[in-house]
Amino acid sequence: YPYQSTLPPKELTALTAEDLPEVFLSGAIEDLQSRFxxxxxxxxxxxxxxxxVAALQRLADLAGAPGDTAxxxxxxxxxxxxxxxxxxxxxPQRFEQLAWLGxxxxxxxxxxxxxxxxxxxTPVNVNTAAREVLVAAIDGLDLGSAERIVQRxxxxxxxxxxxxxxxxxxxxxxxxxRVAVGSSFFAVRARLRMDERVLEQLxxxxxxxxxxxx
Numbered sequence: 001y002p003y004q005s006t007l008p009p010k011e012l013t014a015l016t017a018e019d020l021p022e023v024f025l026s027g028a029i030e031d032l033q034s035r036f037x038x039x040x041x042x043x044x045x046x047x048x049x050x051x052x053v054a055a056l057q058r059l060a061d062l063a064g065a066p067g068d069t070a071x072x073x074x075x076x077x078x079x080x081x082x083x084x085x086x087x088x089x090x091x092p093q094r095f096e097q098l099a100w101l102g103x104x105x106x107x108x109x110x111x112x113x114x115x116x117x118x119x120x121x122t123p124v125n126v127n128t129a130a131r132e133v134l135v136a137a138i139d140g141l142d143l144g145s146a147e148r149i150v151q152r153x154x155x156x157x158x159x160x161x162x163x164x165x166x167x168x169x170x171x172x173x174x175x176x177x178r179v180a181v182g183s184s185f186f187a188v189r190a191r192l193r194m195d196e197r198v199l200e201q202l203x204x205x206x207x208x209x210x211x212x213x214x
Contacts, residue, residue: 027190032116033183034128036136040121041074046081048074059136063110076101092117123180126164127157137179140172
């Protein structure tokens with residue numbers, strides 16, 4: 001890697017404890033399933049899922065993105081995955097690469113806090129998702145009810161979808177395929193500072209082992 005360097009042996013032996021700089025290491029783990037995964041827009045048959053498209057558009061509306069955002073992403077992903085014709089876009093692998101589908105930077109910036117793109121479709125984790133994402137993932141849920149779920153889980157995380165159902169307004173139901181109480185995908189960030197040098201590293205789409213999820 002270009003950020004690595006090796007000191008010659010003579011320089012290493014010449015160093016004393018007083019010569020060594022202070023080193024600070026910090027890091028963070030982000031739950032990627034706290035966001036709406038746009039991979040869910042495309043069903044197993046390679047066609048756009050209308051329910052998921054409507055869900056993403058609810059999120060786009062709350063984020064201030066254009067009214068055709070979800071459909072444009074869905075159509076672009078369908079075309080990219082099908083790969084038909086020389087004009088088909090490349091399949092994006094990361095959220096920012098949705099720009100390949102013709103989305104402008106402003107739209108992506110507005111969606112970025114709430115959406116992601118993972119290697120496979122995943123449910124939203126109701127224990128970590130923002131209220132806007134909850135509104136998108138659960139049909140019929142309003143922001144006020146979503147905020148009550150956020151406050152409830154702050155005291156005690158939801159252990160199963162039955163506990164979630166008890167928090168939902170009358171007539172509103174959560175689909176098991178679209179929400180969950182746990183996660184498998186995370187982003188791990190590490191930051192190393194030594195004098196004036198700073199190294200930041202990001203491991204994205206890290207799938208947790210079964211032991212870690214427990």
